[in-house]
Amino acid sequence: MIDHTGLSVTDFEAAKKFYDAALAPLGAKLLMMVPPEHTGGVKVGGYGKTKPDFWLHQGQKQTPPLHFAFAAESRAEVDAFYKAAIAAGGKDNGAPGLRPQYHADYYGAFVLDPDGHNIEAVCHKKAGK
Amino acid sequence: MTRELELRLDHVTLSVADIDAAKAFYVAALAPLGLGIVGEMSARQSGSVAMVGFGIGRKGQLWLAEKGRQHPASHICFRVDNRRAVRDFHAAGLEAGGTDNGAPGIRAAYHPEYYAAFVTDPEGHNIEALSFGPEDGNA
Numbered sequence: 001m002i003d004h005t006g007l008s009v010t011d012f013e014a015a016k017k018f019y020d021a022a023l024a025p026l027g028a029k030l031l032m033m034v035p036p037e038h039t040g041g042v043k044v045g046g047y048g049k050t051k052p053d054f055w056l057h058q059g060q061k062q063t064p065p066l067h068f069a070f071a072a073e074s075r076a077e078v079d080a081f082y083k084a085a086i087a088a089g090g091k092d093n094g095a096p097g098l099r100p101q102y103h104a105d106y107y108g109a110f111v112l113d114p115d116g117h118n119i120e121a122v123c124h125k126k127a128g129k
Numbered sequence: 130m131t132r133e134l135e136l137r138l139d140h141v142t143l144s145v146a147d148i149d150a151a152k153a154f155y156v157a158a159l160a161p162l163g164l165g166i167v168g169e170m171s172a173r174q175s176g177s178v179a180m181v182g183f184g185i186g187r188k189g190q191l192w193l194a195e196k197g198r199q200h201p202a203s204h205i206c207f208r209v210d211n212r213r214a215v216r217d218f219h220a221a222g223l224e225a226g227g228t229d230n231g232a233p234g235i236r237a238a239y240h241p242e243y244y245a246a247f248v249t250d251p252e253g254h255n256i257e258a259l260s261f262g263p264e265d266g267n268a
Binding site: 001002003004005006008023026027028047048049050051053054055059060062063064066067068069070071073120122124 | 133139206207259
């Protein structure tokens, strides 16, 4: 399984505002900032539930844009992710709903983050589970 | 319902310039971690670019899309349950065209049991295997 990964962001505060909102419905938050003396002053922060799994670091825009899909535990979490991400300035890239072309119970939503990366929340469970 | 303890990346898609070369690397490097190809599409089949997905069972965890060389490159870490798999990943990755970016060993600065190895793939992505587990196990 993927333990952790990350993203280079051009505006850390803008990214933080977006990910604070988008990941909260999935139970995650910014858990730690790496002390600037360890990063040469670059802002580096890790999101997660109990440990940092998704890292943001101030830097160049990554191109072509990346795609990250976070596992949601219910369809309601996917809906909440989408709503919160849009409210925080994310751009719609696919409303919450089934994507049967992937599999019958693939329920996902897609939002572009401030740098244009395609961020998804997905639940693979059957309705109501 | 049991709540998951971790924010889990369901899947991630990276860009590569040469999907055939990247595929050869990942097939070799990820096999010791238990991941294999779960899906593959030509540009014609996907309607956009060629893609290949690696995962366990039928579920893709890492997808490569032939959209061009990504800059800056990405970092992805895969966790396994034993140290042997970490070493096998490193050896297989180097053999398959990767570049050493950190030999297998404890990274005590992160955690006393953080046993990891790092290989740079042919496209510059920094791929890591990590274990908090024992020497051997069921990778």
